[in-house]
Amino acid sequence: MPYVMVQIQNTPAPTKSPVPRPVPTSADVARLAGVSRATVSYVLNNASAVRISEPTRRRVHAAAKELGYVPHAAGRTLRAGHSRMVLMPTLPVPAGPLYSQFVHDFQGALSRLDYTVVQYGATGLRGDDAARAWAELRPVAVLVPSPGVGPEGVAVLKRSGARAVVTLGPEAVEGARALLLDHADVGRSAAAHLYARGRRRIAVVVPAERGMEMFSAPRLAGSREALHGTDATVTELSLAYTEESAAALAARWPALGLDGVFAYNDEYAMLLMRALQDAGVRVPEDVAVIGADDLMLGRLLRPRLSTVRIALPSGRDLASLVDRAVRSPAAAPEAHEPFGATVVQRDSS
Amino acid sequence: MPYVMVQIQNTPAPTKSPVPRPVPTSADVARLAGVSRATVSYVLNNASAVRISEPTRRRVHAAAKELGYVPHAAGRTLRAGHSRMVLMPTLPVPAGPLYSQFVHDFQGALSRLDYTVVQYGATGLRGDDAARAWAELRPVAVLVPSPGVGPEGVAVLKRSGARAVVTLGPEAVEGARALLLDHADVGRSAAAHLYARGRRRIAVVVPAERGMEMFSAPRLAGSREALHGTDATVTELSLAYTEESAAALAARWPALGLDGVFAYNDEYAMLLMRALQDAGVRVPEDVAVIGADDLMLGRLLRPRLSTVRIALPSGRDLASLVDRAVRSPAAAPEAHEPFGATVVQRDSS
DNA sequence: TTGAAAGCGATACCAG
DNA sequence: CTGGTATCGCTTTCAA
Numbered sequence: 182m183p184y185v186m187v188q189i190q191n192t193p194a195p196t197k198s199p200v201p202r203p204v205p206t207s208a209d210v211a212r213l214a215g216v217s218r219a220t221v222s223y224v225l226n227n228a229s230a231v232r233i234s235e236p237t238r239r240r241v242h243a244a245a246k247e248l249g250y251v252p253h254a255a256g257r258t259l260r261a262g263h264s265r266m267v268l269m270p271t272l273p274v275p276a277g278p279l280y281s282q283f284v285h286d287f288q289g290a291l292s293r294l295d296y297t298v299v300q301y302g303a304t305g306l307r308g309d310d311a312a313r314a315w316a317e318l319r320p321v322a323v324l325v326p327s328p329g330v331g332p333e334g335v336a337v338l339k340r341s342g343a344r345a346v347v348t349l350g351p352e353a354v355e356g357a358r359a360l361l362l363d364h365a366d367v368g369r370s371a372a373a374h375l376y377a378r379g380r381r382r383i384a385v386v387v388p389a390e391r392g393m394e395m396f397s398a399p400r401l402a403g404s405r406e407a408l409h410g411t412d413a414t415v416t417e418l419s420l421a422y423t424e425e426s427a428a429a430l431a432a433r434w435p436a437l438g439l440d441g442v443f444a445y446n447d448e449y450a451m452l453l454m455r456a457l458q459d460a461g462v463r464v465p466e467d468v469a470v471i472g473a474d475d476l477m478l479g480r481l482l483r484p485r486l487s488t489v490r491i492a493l494p495s496g497r498d499l500a501s502l503v504d505r506a507v508r509s510p511a512a513a514p515e516a517h518e519p520f521g522a523t524v525v526q527r528d529s530s
Numbered sequence: 531m532p533y534v535m536v537q538i539q540n541t542p543a544p545t546k547s548p549v550p551r552p553v554p555t556s557a558d559v560a561r562l563a564g565v566s567r568a569t570v571s572y573v574l575n576n577a578s579a580v581r582i583s584e585p586t587r588r589r590v591h592a593a594a595k596e597l598g599y600v601p602h603a604a605g606r607t608l609r610a611g612h613s614r615m616v617l618m619p620t621l622p623v624p625a626g627p628l629y630s631q632f633v634h635d636f637q638g639a640l641s642r643l644d645y646t647v648v649q650y651g652a653t654g655l656r657g658d659d660a661a662r663a664w665a666e667l668r669p670v671a672v673l674v675p676s677p678g679v680g681p682e683g684v685a686v687l688k689r690s691g692a693r694a695v696v697t698l699g700p701e702a703v704e705g706a707r708a709l710l711l712d713h714a715d716v717g718r719s720a721a722a723h724l725y726a727r728g729r730r731r732i733a734v735v736v737p738a739e740r741g742m743e744m745f746s747a748p749r750l751a752g753s754r755e756a757l758h759g760t761d762a763t764v765t766e767l768s769l770a771y772t773e774e775s776a777a778a779l780a781a782r783w784p785a786l787g788l789d790g791v792f793a794y795n796d797e798y799a800m801l802l803m804r805a806l807q808d809a810g811v812r813v814p815e816d817v818a819v820i821g822a823d824d825l826m827l828g829r830l831l832r833p834r835l836s837t838v839r840i841a842l843p844s845g846r847d848l849a850s851l852v853d854r855a856v857r858s859p860a861a862a863p864e865a866h867e868p869f870g871a872t873v874v875q876r877d878s879s
Numbered sequence: 880t881t882g883a884a885a886g887c888g889a890t891a892c893c894a895g
Numbered sequence: 896c897t898g899g900t901a902t903c904g905c906t907t908t909c910a911a
Contacts, residue, residue, distance in 0.1 A: 204611075204668075204690050206904055217882045222906055230907090234880065251690045254666040255607035256904030259887045264604070271633070271649055284620070288651035297663075300620055300649035302637035314646075317603040319553075341553055341600045424829060448826070455830040477797070478827060480773060481804040555888055566898045571890055579891090581896065605888030608903045 205248040214244035221245075225252070258319060263342045267291055267503060268315050269324040271300045279474065279493055286496025294504050296321070309334035316341035322503050327352045327359070328395060345506035347499075351399045358506065360494065363522075364396050367489050368403025370522040371443040371471050372415070374487070378530055380441030380469050381413045386449050389421035397445055400473070404443055418442070420449060427456035434462055440469065441530070447472035447479045447488055454482065454529065469530035484528035491522045554597040563593035570594075574601070607668060612691045616640055616852060617664050618673040619698075620649045628823065628842055635845025643853050645670070658683035665690035671852050676701045676708070677744060694855035696848075700748040707855065709843065712871075713745050717752025719838050719871040720792035720820050721764070727879055729790030729818050730762045735798050738770035746794055749822070753792055767791075769798060776805035783811055789818065790879070796821035796828045796837055803831065803878065818879035833877035840871045 207225075211218045216237060223231050224241040244250075258264040269287075272280070288298040301315060312334030315323060323343050325334065327350020335357040338346050346357040353359035368385070375383050385404045387397045405415050416439060420426055434457060444450035450472030454464055464470050464484055471487040472479055479486035556574075560567045565586060572580050573590040593599075607613040618636075621629070637647040650664060661683030664672060672692050674683065676699020684706040687695050695706040702708035717734070724732050734753045736746045754764050765788060769775055783806060793799035799821030803813055813819050813833055820836040821828055828835035 207906095208904080218905080219883080219907075220881060223881090226906085228907095232880070237880085249686060249689055251662055251665040251686060253608070253668060253904050255604040255613070255668065256887090257906075258604035259602070259608055259889095259904080260906045262887070271637075285651075288620075292651070298651050300651070302634075302641070302647050302649070313600055316600045319602060319604065337598060337600060340598055422826065424826075451827065451830055477771065477773075478800065481800055556890095557888080567888090568890075568892095568899080569897060572897090575890085577891090583896070586897085602888050605903090606890075608888075608905090609890050611903070 204253075205250050207250070207252070209248055210241065210244045210250050213248060214240040216241060263319050263321050263344075265296050266318055266320040267296045267298045267322045267324070268301050268318065268320040269298065270326050271302045283493050283496050287500050288496070290497045290500030291503065294500065296504075309337065312337050316343070319343075321345070322347070322507055324349055324360075325354075325357070326350055326395065327354060327362075330354065332356055345503050347503065347506070350395065360499070363403075364399035365403030365406065366522045367473050367491055368400035368405075368443065369407040370403075370489050370524050371400075371473065372404035372407040372413075374471060374489075374524045374526070375441035375443065375469055375530065376408060376411060376413055378441070378469055382416070382439045382441070383408065383413055384416045384418050384437070384439045384442040386418050386420045386442060386444040386453060388445055388449060389419045389426065400443075400445065420445075420453065422449065422452065424452070424456070427452045428459070431456035431460035431462065434460060434468075440467070442468055442470050444470055444472050446474045447476040447486060450486055450488075450529075451478055451482060454486070465529050471524070471530045475525055479527070482529075487527045487530040488525050489522050490525050553602075554599045555602070556599070558597055559590065559593045559599050562597060563589040565590060612668045612670050612693075614645050615667055615669040616645045616647045616671045616673070617650050617667065617669040618647065619675050620651045632842050632845050636849050637845070639846045639849030640852065643849065645853075658686065661686050665692070668692075670694070671696070671856055673698055673709075674703075674706070675699055675744065676703055676711075679703065681705055694852050696852065696855070699744065709848070712752075713748035714752030714755065715871045716822050716838050716840055717749035717754075717792065718756040719752075719873050720749075720822065721753035721756040721762075723820060723836070723838075723873045723875070724790035724792065724818055724879065725757060725760060725762055727790070727818055731765070731788045731790070732757065732762055733765045733767050733786070733788045733791040735767050735769045735791060735793045735802060737794055737798060738768045738775065749792075749794065769794075769802065771798065771801065773801070773805070776801045777808070780805035780809035780811065783809060783817075789816070791817055791819050793819055793821050795823045796825040796835060799835055799837075799878075800827055800831060803835070814878050820873070820879045824874055828876070831878075836876045836879040837874050838871050839874050 207218050207221045211221045214221065220233060220237065221241055222228070223233055224238050225245065254264065269284075291298050308329055309331055312325065312330050316337050319342050321343065322345035323338050324347050325338070327348040329350075330348070332355040335346050335348070335354050339356060348354045348357045348359045349362055351362060351364055353361065372383060383404070385401050387401055401417060408415055416437065418430065420430055430453065442453065444453050450470055454470050457464060457468065462468060471489065473489040473491070475488045475490040479488050556567050556570045560570045563570065569582065569586065570590055571577070573582055573587050574594065603613065640647050657678055658680055661674065661679050665686050668691050670692065671694035672687050673696050674687070676697040678699070679697070681704040684695050684697070684703050688705060697703045697706045697708045698711055700711060700713055702710065721732060732753070734750050736750055750766060757764055765786065767779065769779055779802065791802065793802050799819055803819050806813060806817065811817060820838065822838040822840070824837045824839040828837050
C-alpha cells in the first residue's frame with residue numbers, strides 16, 4: 182500500500198482542558214451522578230439481574246457522557262479473570278485478497294459476538310516464546326500458526342486461561358484444536374494435473390524468500406507425494422521474487438530439460454512465465470505452467486494461467502467454531518467436511 | 531493466502547494435570563519460593579532499585595519456571611495506569627508488499643523497545659466509536675486512520691491516557707500528530723506525467739469497491755488539482771476489480787474519446803490494460819496508461835507499465851518517532867523532509 | 880432499588 | 896536485603 186509521508190506536524194492542544202485531568206473512572210461517574218459505583222456498573226452494562234429506575238439510568242448515562250468516561254479494560258479483565266480478546270497472528274508475508282477477506286469476515290463475525298479480535302505480530306520472538314508473550318494478555322481464544330508454536334506453547338496458552346486454542350497449519354499440535362490447512366493438497370493437485378497433461382519432468386518452484394517455508398514446504402511435499410511411484414521426476418527450483426532471479430532460471434532452463442512446472446502460486450508463476458517467454462521457451466508447448474490461489478492476474482495473462490483454487494473456511498464459520506469452543510471448552514469438536522483443492526485449467530497447461 | 535481446512539480434530543488432554551488448576555499468580559510463585567510477592571516482582575522485573583541476593587533470585591526463577599508462571603498483563607496495566615500496547619488499524623483492503631514490509635519493520639522496531647504492537651480491526655464500529663473501543667485498552671500509543679477518526683476520537687484516546695496519537699492519512703486531525711500520507715501527490719504526479727506526454731483528455735480510475743475511498747479520493751483530487759487551469763479535462767471512471775467491469779468499460783472506451791488514464795494502482799491498471807487491448811485499443815498509441823505503487827507485475831506486463839512510486843516512511847523511523855512521543859508527549863514534534871512521489875516511466879505512457 | 884465492600888494480580892512505598 | 900501493605904478500576908455478592 183502506497184503511503185507518502187509529507188510532513189509531521191502537531192496541532193495546538195485544545196484549549197478546553199489546560200490541565201490534563203486524570204482519566205475519569207466509574208467512581209467519578211458515580212460521584213457526578215450521585216449514585217454508587219455499583220449502580221454505575223449495572224447501568225452501563227445493562228445488567229439484567231437488577232432493575233434500575235429510569236431516572237437513575239439517565240443520570241448515570243448523562244454523567245458518563247459528560248466526563249467522557251471510557252471503561253478500563255484491565256479492570257474488567259482482572260475482575261473477570263479473562264479478557265474477551267481473540268488473538269490471531271499477523272502473517273509475515275503479504276496477504277492475498279483471499280486471506281484479507283477471510284480475516285475481515287472473521288473479525289466482523291466475532292466482534293458481532295462481542296469479542297475483540299486482535300492481530301498480534303510474532304516479530305522477534307518465535308515459537309513458544311511468542312506464545313508466552315501472548316499468554317500475558319489472557320486471551321479467551323488464540324489462533325496460532327502451527328509450525329511455529331509447539332505443544333509447549335499451546336500448553337502455556339491453555340494454562341493461562343485460553344478456552345480455545347486453534348492451530349492453523351499443516352500439522353496438528355497436541356492439546357489444541359487443529360484447523361488443518363492442507364497446503365500439501367495444493368501441491369498434490371497441481372502435480373497430478375501436470376501428470377495428467379502428459380508431463381513427466383516436473384519442476385516445483387520454491388520461493389527463496391524467508392518466511393514462506395510454512396506454505397512452500399507442504400506444497401512441495403504434496404507434489405512429491407502425488408508423483409511418487411510414477412515415472413515422473415520432481416525437481417525443486419529455488420526462485421526469488423525478482424526479475425533477475427527469474428531471468429537466471431530461464432537462462433538455464435533448456436539444460437534442465439523440464440516439461441512442466443508448478444510455480445508455487447500465481448505471482449511466482451507470472452514472474453517465471455514472463456522470463457521463460459522472454460527466453461524463447463514456449464508455454465504451454467515446451468513447458469506447462471500452473472500456479473495457485475486463483476488470483477485475478479492469472480486470468481489476465483496470455484496464455485491464461487492454470488491455477489489451483491483452494492477453499493478457505495469462511496470467516497463466519499471459524500468465528501462460530503471459536504465461539505462454541507469458548508462457551509464449552511470440553512465439548513467434542515465436530516468434524517468438518519474436508520475442503521478440496523481444485524484445479525482450474527486455463528491455457529498455460 | 532491459500533488455506534484448506536481438511537479436518538477439525540482434538541487431541542486428548544495431556545494426562546499430567548487431571549484437574550485444570552487455576553492460573554498460577556505471583557503469590558503462588560512467592561509461596562513456592564518461600565519469599566514475599568514483592569520479592570518475586572523485584573526478581574522477575576530485574577528491578578534495579580533494590581538488590582536481591584543471588585540464592586533468592588535463583589529460587590524465585592526456579593519456582594516461576596516450575597509453575598509455568600506467566601504474569602498477568604491486566605494486573606500490571608491496572609497498576610501502571612496504562613499498557614505498553616501500541617495500536618494500529620488493520621487495513622480493510624489487501625495490503626501490498628510495501629505496506630506489509632512497513633508493518634513488519636514497525637512491529638519489529640517497537641517490540642525491541644519493549645512495546646506490544648497490536649493490529650486492531652475497525653470492523654463494524656467506525657470512526658469515533660472505534661476510537662472509544664480502542665481507548666478501553668488504554669494503549670500507550672495509537673495509529674489511527676485519518677479520515678475515519680476525527681478530533682473527538684483523538685480526544686477520547688488522549689484523555690484515556692494515550693501519550694501519542696498519530697494519524698495516518700491525507701488530513702491532519704486536531705490534537706494529534708499527523709503523518710500526512712499524501713495520496714493526493716500520487717494523483718498529481720500521475721496527471722502531470724500524462725499531461726507532459728501530450729495527453730489532454732485524461733481519465734482517473736476510481737475503484738468501485740467499498741473501503742478504498744480512503745486512498746482513491748485523494749488520488750483523484752490530486753489529479754484534478756494538477757490539471758486545474760490547463761486545457762486538459764479529467765474524467766472520473768468507476769471500475770470494479772472484475773473482468774466483466776473492465777470489459778464493459780473497454781467497450782465504451784472509443785465513445786469516451788480519452789487519450790490518457792491514471793488507473794488508481796498497478797493492479798487496476800493491469801486489469802484495464804488487458805481489457806483495452808482485448809478490445810483493440812492500443813497502449814500507448816491510443817491511450818497512455820499509468821498505475822501506481824510500482825508492483826512487480828508492472829514490469830512483467832507488455833508494454834511495461836509506467837507507475838508512480840511512493841516513498842514510505844521506514845518502519846524504524848516511525849517506531850522511534852512513536853517512542854520519542856511516548857517518552858516526552860509535550861516535546862515539539864520535529865519536522866520531516868517531505869517524501870516525494872516519483873514517476874517511473876516505462877512503455878505504457 | 881441502591882449501597883457498602885471484597886477481591887481480582889501486580890507493583891512500589893515504607894518499615895524493619 | 897526482604898516483607899507487609901495500599902493501590903489501580905471494575906464487578907458482584909450481600910445487606911439494607
